[in-house]
Amino acid sequence: xxxxxxxxxxxxxxVALALFAIQVIGGLLAGWIYVAPNTLSExxxxxxxxxxxxxxxxxxxILGFMGAAYFLIPEEAERExxxxxxxxxxxxxxxxxxxxxxxxxxxxxxxxxxxxxxEGREFLEQPLWVKVGIVVAALIFLYNVxxxxxxxxxxxxxxxxxxGLWGLALLFLFAFYNPHNLGLDKMYWWYVVHLWVEGVWxxxxxxxxxxxxxxxxxxxxxxxxxxxxxIVATALFSGILGTGHHYYWIGTPGYWQWIxxxxxxxxxxxxxxxxxxxxxxxxxxxxxxxxxxxxxxxxGCATLAFFGAGVWGFLHTLHGVNYYTHGTQITAAHGHLAFFGAxxxxxxAIFTYAFPxxxxxxxxxxxxxxxxxxxxxxxxxxxxxxxxFAGTVQTHLQRVMGEGxxxxxxxxxxxxxxxxxxxxxxxxxxxxxxxxxxxxxxEVIEPGPVERERxxxxxxxxxxx
Amino acid sequence: MSDTARADASGTLPGDLMIWVxxxxxxxxxxxxLGGFMAVRTTDAAGFAAAxxxxxxxxxxxxxxxxxxxxxxxxxxxxxxxxxxxGRARLWLGAxxxxxxxxxxxxxxxxxxxxxxxxxxxxxxxxTFYYLVTGFHAAHVVAGIVILGLVSWRDNVANIENAxxxxxxxxxxxxxxxxxxxxxx
Amino acid sequence: xxxxxDNPLWRAWGGLMAxxxxxxxxxxxxxxxxxxxxxxxxxxxxxxxxxLILGRYLDLDRAPAWRRGFSGVIGAFLVLLYGIYLIPxx
Ligand code: HEM
Ligand code: HEM
Ligand SMILES: [Fe+2]
Numbered sequence: 001x002x003x004x005x006x007x008x009x010x011x012x013x014x015v016a017l018a019l020f021a022i023q024v025i026g027g028l029l030a031g032w033i034y035v036a037p038n039t040l041s042e043x044x045x046x047x048x049x050x051x052x053x054x055x056x057x058x059x060x061x062i063l064g065f066m067g068a069a070y071f072l073i074p075e076e077a078e079r080e081x082x083x084x085x086x087x088x089x090x091x092x093x094x095x096x097x098x099x100x101x102x103x104x105x106x107x108x109x110x111x112x113x114x115x116x117x118x119e120g121r122e123f124l125e126q127p128l129w130v131k132v133g134i135v136v137a138a139l140i141f142l143y144n145v146x147x148x149x150x151x152x153x154x155x156x157x158x159x160x161x162x163x164g165l166w167g168l169a170l171l172f173l174f175a176f177y178n179p180h181n182l183g184l185d186k187m188y189w190w191y192v193v194h195l196w197v198e199g200v201w202x203x204x205x206x207x208x209x210x211x212x213x214x215x216x217x218x219x220x221x222x223x224x225x226x227x228x229x230x231i232v233a234t235a236l237f238s239g240i241l242g243t244g245h246h247y248y249w250i251g252t253p254g255y256w257q258w259i260x261x262x263x264x265x266x267x268x269x270x271x272x273x274x275x276x277x278x279x280x281x282x283x284x285x286x287x288x289x290x291x292x293x294x295x296x297x298x299x300g301c302a303t304l305a306f307f308g309a310g311v312w313g314f315l316h317t318l319h320g321v322n323y324y325t326h327g328t329q330i331t332a333a334h335g336h337l338a339f340f341g342a343x344x345x346x347x348x349a350i351f352t353y354a355f356p357x358x359x360x361x362x363x364x365x366x367x368x369x370x371x372x373x374x375x376x377x378x379x380x381x382x383x384x385x386x387x388x389f390a391g392t393v394q395t396h397l398q399r400v401m402g403e404g405x406x407x408x409x410x411x412x413x414x415x416x417x418x419x420x421x422x423x424x425x426x427x428x429x430x431x432x433x434x435x436x437x438x439x440x441x442x443e444v445i446e447p448g449p450v451e452r453e454r455x456x457x458x459x460x461x462x463x464x465x
Numbered sequence: 466m467s468d469t470a471r472a473d474a475s476g477t478l479p480g481d482l483m484i485w486v487x488x489x490x491x492x493x494x495x496x497x498x499l500g501g502f503m504a505v506r507t508t509d510a511a512g513f514a515a516a517x518x519x520x521x522x523x524x525x526x527x528x529x530x531x532x533x534x535x536x537x538x539x540x541x542x543x544x545x546x547x548x549x550x551x552g553r554a555r556l557w558l559g560a561x562x563x564x565x566x567x568x569x570x571x572x573x574x575x576x577x578x579x580x581x582x583x584x585x586x587x588x589x590x591x592x593t594f595y596y597l598v599t600g601f602h603a604a605h606v607v608a609g610i611v612i613l614g615l616v617s618w619r620d621n622v623a624n625i626e627n628a629x630x631x632x633x634x635x636x637x638x639x640x641x642x643x644x645x646x647x648x649x650x
Numbered sequence: 651x652x653x654x655x656d657n658p659l660w661r662a663w664g665g666l667m668a669x670x671x672x673x674x675x676x677x678x679x680x681x682x683x684x685x686x687x688x689x690x691x692x693x694x695x696x697x698x699x700x701x702l703i704l705g706r707y708l709d710l711d712r713a714p715a716w717r718r719g720f721s722g723v724i725g726a727f728l729v730l731l732y733g734i735y736l737i738p739x740x
Binding site: 254 | 487490494501586594596597
């Protein structure tokens with residue numbers, strides 16, 4: 001660790017991992033309710049479990065991004081973080097808000113209260129006071145990291161990262177606007193949800209991936225930057241008007257069917273670009289970095305994001321197809337693999353890379369960590385396939401044959417059972433990951449020949465830089 | 466100036482990589498839109514032909530002349546800038562932008578005439594595509610005019626090369642959409 | 651005037667204007683010529699215009715491989731459009 005303030009990241013990552021555990025366990029519970037619908041139906045109804053699952057997902061991912069920013073900006077900018085104090089205050093606000101959310105949801109408090117009660121839009125259910133807290137925390141965060149970058153060296157990686165983080169915060173402001181007209185409500189809701197994951201978060205993803213590639217493969221910065229710019233340009237070009245793929249059936253004019261189909265099809269390009277980028281960098285890379293697990297997560301991230309977002313997104317993005325598949329289990333299949341591949345793997349990659357450095361030790365427990373990758377990635381992939389089958393059958397029975405919703409659900413039960421099994425593997429993988437990160441054992445992976453040579457000829461060498 | 470002086474036969478794209486990423490992206494978008502247009506046309510060729518008769522082909526042809534001439538002026542601006550005549554480069558850029566405005570004016574007359582007949586985006590699938598594709602193209606003309614203005618202020622060769630490449634992309638797209646939407650029947 | 655005729659840009663412009671005139675002429679014969687022939691002519695003229703813009707205006711003549719790539723893909727795309735264009739007639 002070259003800069004003291006990078007340590008801030010460790011606290012963020014730790015909170016994020018705790019929420020990650022809660023998130024996947026919540027998912028498993030939701031998956032079990034699908035199998036045995038009366039489970040906890042009084043104490044903790046499905047809609048609340050689902051909210052906890054999705055909200056904790058978004059919160060921990062954002063905490064991870066923020067931690068990643070605190071970790072990599074000092075190195076890129078060659079400056080300590082402007083104010084560590086503010087960083088901790090910011091985290092405290094976010095944790096308080098998260099606890100408030102959990103308590104409000106679980107005990108269903110303040111129903112209908114404009115300030116304290118939950119608001120009913122998926123992913124944005126947080127009570128108003130929590131939303132305000134999020135904005136305050138985001139402002140503190142942006143002030144803190146922007147000041148650091150402005151005072152220090154400006155690189156393509158920090159520029160893109162800041163652009164993504166500013167976009168994330170500004171787009172969140174649409175969460176405050178909730179018109180009565182349901183069509184308009186949905187329109188603005190997607191400004192947050194879609195323009196996050198298929199817009200500004202992609203910038204964050206590309207920049208963190210670029211940073212990891214720079215460190216793990218040792219490819220020249222210039223090469224990395226060229227890729228980064230092309231990825232960012234294609235992401236914004238396609239992603240902004242790609243929002244149209246959510247405006248097919250909500251009462252918006254018919255031309256959205258074409259705008260949405262055309263632009264969102266092009267969204268595959270940046271995800272393909274990121275996958276090509278990661279593999280080309282590893283191919284070209286001269287460095288044989290000892291942190292193999294971080295490299296595995298990075299490559300897994302780029303690959304699964306391409307499949308989850310790119311391929312599974314394209315699968316149902318043309319309006320002729322979406323007419324049938326809209327809101328079926330196909331959507332859930334895509335939502336899971338896309339979020340997992342792009343943003344979960346990305347966070348776990350930077351955690352895997354950063355923790356040994358933050359704790360100032362060699363990358364321990366790599367085999368465990370890599371096993372957790374295969375468990376989670378395998379579980380998620382299997383879940384995606386299962387849900388895709390379920391969705392195909394559902395689409396056929398419900399949308400083509402015209403059977404009732406619940407009649408259809410009865411006929412795809414077996415898939416939900418398998419989804420639960422796949423989810424169990426993911427949860428075990430997640431717990432294994434957390435264990436591998438926090439509990440040091442012994443160095444398992446030997447450095448390769450190039451790295452050994454470096455260690456011999458470079459006494460200042462730190463195993464994981 | 467001679468053409469061979471410029472040819473370096475290096476085989477690399479003239480201008481920035483990013484402008485070419487943009488050009489390819491735009492071609493994909495307009496290409497997909499025209500493909501969609503032709504595909505939907507197969508479901509109702511007679512209806513498409515009838516709708517197309519409401520278009521003003523003369524205005525379209527006029528606009529082709531205007532835009533392609535504007536493209537020439539833009540290309541001449543780049544040549545002038547390359548040999549160091551800043552004044553002439555600016556004049557050509559101004560002329561190119563002015564013709565861009567003429568293009569928009571003609572387009573505006575066309576839209577006004579359609580609106581007067583009560584034709585909107587939902588009147589017929591043909592008009593959905595007509596408004597969408599030509600409207601999106603016109604938006605690029607607007608952007609191009611702004612860009613030409615910007616580079617006549619920040620007038621170095623690299624800037625002008627990128628700006629005129631954008632402008633030529635707008636030409637290129639027009640020579641594809643005009644025949645397909647206005648003429649094919 | 652000689653200078654103009656020698657300048658590849660002006661010549662490209664002249665070519666584009668000529669192709670435009672031909673397109674207008676072709677389109678004006680709408681009723682008289684069979685649709686498949688007319689369609690082929692209009693699209694072929696569009697391709698010729700596109701090639702001039704790519705080669706001269708966008709200066710891809712300096713990068714012949716790229717020019718071949720772009721005009722090839724656009725040509726293939728126009729062939730595709732032509733194929734779709736013929737479907738209702740069949
Ligand atoms: C890191 C891993 C996970 C991610 C990124 C994730 C993400 C998501 C997302 C984005 C949604 C909302 C989907 C939509 O709106 O279509 C969702 C819902 C859900 N997830 Fe997960 N999830 C994960 C793990 C799990 C696990 C392990 C299970 C266990 C079976 C699970 C079960 C569910 C269920 C049952 C729903 C509700 C689906 C519905 O309403 O029909 N998830 N998850
Ligand atoms: C990492 C990037 C992405 C993530 C995290 C993501 C996640 C999601 C989620 C969670 C949903 C469900 C939203 C809801 O209704 O609750 C969704 C819907 C959708 N996504 Fe994505 N997505 C990503 C990229 C893409 C891409 C690149 C495409 C297209 C190529 C795409 C196409 C769609 C479509 C068409 C829907 C609507 C499904 C429906 O009609 O029910 N997504 N996405
Ligand atoms: Fe989307």
